[in-house]
Amino acid sequence: MKTIYRIGLIGLGGMAQEHLRWMNETGRFRIAAVSDVSAEAMAKAGDRLGLGEEKRYADFRSLIGDREVDAVVSVTPNHVHAEIIRACLQAGKPFLAEKPFTRDFEEAAPLLALYDRRPVPAMIGFTYRYTPSFRYARELIRQGDIGAVRSFSIRYLQSWGSAIYDTPYMWRYDKEITGTGALGDLGSHMIDMARYLFGEFEELSAVLHTIVAERRDPGSGESVRVDVDDFASFQARLTNSIVGTFQTTRNAVGSGNEHEVSIYGDRGTIHASTLSPDQVIVIREESPGQLGRTTLDVPSRCKRKQYDDFFAVLEGEVPDGLPGFLDGYRNQQVLDAVVRAHETKRTVRLPE
Known part of the structure; x- marks a missing residue:
């Protein structure tokens, strides 16, 4: 049973x-x-x-x-x-x-x-650790398909907060409830993806911004000031001198739920996205001076569900790549560093 x-x-x-x-x-x-x-x-x-x-x-x-x-x-x-x-x-x-x-x-x-x-x-x-394309990208990185990783770009774009939609004020725009805006909501996923793929953060600089500064209260109809970011951009250096850029917003008109990563190595590039969760694009040298672009289907071994891992945790196992307690804690460390980097207008080093 x-x-x-x-x-x-x-x-x-x-x-x-x-x-x-x-x-x-x-x-x-x-x-x-x-x-x-x-x-x-x-x-x-x-x-x-x-x-x-x-x-x-x-x-x-x-x-x-x-x-x-x-x-x-x-x-x-x-x-x-x-x-x-x-x-x-x-x-x-x-x-x-x-x-x-x-x-x-x-x-x-x-x-x-x-x-x-x-x-x-x-x-x-x-x-998103359970998006097949990201899991396969991690496997390709680990087996050296594009050589040593040197840099990357991560984006997480949504559009539902754009001015054209007249999105009303809600708890996600209230600092007392949410802490930060797009940074904590979407940016936490970008930070986790970087740690999942590449390693720990060592230093970063950042800009936070509020594009739509006031929103309509759905009850009274009056304008309410938004006191959290709805745009976040930062750049960071991670383990092994890997450098990367991050951008997230809820105001990217035309974007649905676009979480994407481009990974640049010595011998090639990998693109993975939520828009094509069962495929990755790999660009590599096929002959001297000639690059080839290949779309790879994600193998079944990379298709694991989040609740399969939760079941395994309850059974006393620790699956590879599990987002555990310490991943949440370290993610919050990086979020805090992004806020401090923005507020102080300086590069912030992460604690060991």
């Missing part, structure tokens, strides 16, 4: 529906309890999932303490990430928490101290 893990799901918004779908695809999880600040959302989810009232928790701490919950999946706004992770560590409850790790590094630092004392199986939701 196969193992089915009982999951407590915290946060029932739009992204939670994706997590439910991913869990169902894996077939190794069952929702045992839910929690949300919205009673209406809990009622709908509880009815749909067949949960009794006693498994619908207004307080996420009660869900985490439920002995019939084997592990927690947290899909909430950023301002409660640290509290949920802390509660899971204190309860010894395995978890998968959405990115960014916390709102800022000040919230992250005490969590590492707690994790060092009371480690639990944990995973951070850097979902």
Whole structure:
């Protein structure tokens, strides 16, 4: 009989529906309890999932303490990430928490101290490690297909915040809730992809900017000032003197969900993107002075699902490339360095 893990799901918004779908695809999880600040959302989810009232928790701490919950999946706004992770560590409850790790590094630092004392199986939701094209690019880099990597460019562009859409004010534009804007939301994925492919950050410089400075309050219709970035650009030096550029915004008109990386080595180039998740483009020298451009299909061994790895974590394994607790913590270190580099207008070195 196969193992089915009982999951407590915290946060029932739009992204939670994706997590439910991913869990169902894996077939190794069952929702045992839910929690949300919205009673209406809990009622709908509880009815749909067949949960009794006693498994619908207004307080996420009660869900985490439920002995019939084997592990927690947290899909909430950023301002409660640290509290949920802390509660899971204190309860010894395995978890998968959405990115960014916390709102800022000040919230992250005490969590590492707690994790060092009371480690639990944990995973951070850097979902693009499970995009087949990125996994294959990592394999090609490791086997030396383009020689030593020298530089790269990473972009993550969306358009839904562009002025032409009149996107209203929401929690993603509120610093108290989100910490940073496009940087923490999309930029955290770029940072994680760089660490996944190339190694650790050593130094960086950055520019943050707010393109749409005011947005309409959906309730009152009045303008509200946006106090977080909606454009972020930075450049960095990583392990082995690999240098790279990063750009993200929610204001790139015509862009859907474009997360792309171009990797430049001594003997060639690799392009990988969410737009073609099952293919990579490789440019290499085919004969002296002659370059060839090849589109490669991603092999099946590079097609692994995020919840396959979460299941493996709960089984006591540590799969290669797993985005674990320390990946979330180190990601937050880099996010903090980007903010400091922008605020001080200088290059910031990362701590060892």
